[in-house]
Amino acid sequence: MLWNKSLETGIALIDTQHKELFRQIDDLLDAGKGNRFGETLNFLEKYIVKHFTDEQKMHVTSKYPKAAKHKEYHDNYVTVFSKLKEKYAKEGPTLENRIAINKTVVGWLKSHILVHDREFAEYYKSL
Numbered sequence: 001m002l003w004n005k006s007l008e009t010g011i012a013l014i015d016t017q018h019k020e021l022f023r024q025i026d027d028l029l030d031a032g033k034g035n036r037f038g039e040t041l042n043f044l045e046k047y048i049v050k051h052f053t054d055e056q057k058m059h060v061t062s063k064y065p066k067a068a069k070h071k072e073y074h075d076n077y078v079t080v081f082s083k084l085k086e087k088y089a090k091e092g093p094t095l096e097n098r099i100a101i102n103k104t105v106v107g108w109l110k111s112h113i114l115v116h117d118r119e120f121a122e123y124y125k126s127l
């Protein structure tokens with residue numbers, strides 16, 4: 001499991017969704033070279049969008065001062081993710097594509113959670 005306790009924000013909804021995201025990424029890694037890789041990517045993309053939308057709703061309802069900036073990070077990530085997905089759809093599960101996806105998906109998410117989601121969690125819990 002890629003998720004670990006250091007990624008916890010203390011906000012139940014966010015932590016549950018983050019765990020689910022990492023569970024799906026685990027699946028993605030397991031899918032390996034098979035056809036399931038493409039399927040799992042589609043599923044993950046939808047879940048990422050749903051999760052970001054839920055997080056952004058919390059930012060807005062709690063009047064988070066960095067809401068707009070945080071949404072920008074999410075939007076950029078969705079763009080990067082869908083570009084990688086397109087490249088994968090065109091070229092197939094080459095080693096290069098799988099490495100790029102794994103690195104981007106896991107790397108970005110972890111650092112985003114540790115820096116930006118944690119910052120929001122501090123704000124949210126101080127209200």
Ligand SMILES: [Fe+2]
Pocket residue numbers: 055070074112116117
């Ligand atoms: Fe976020």
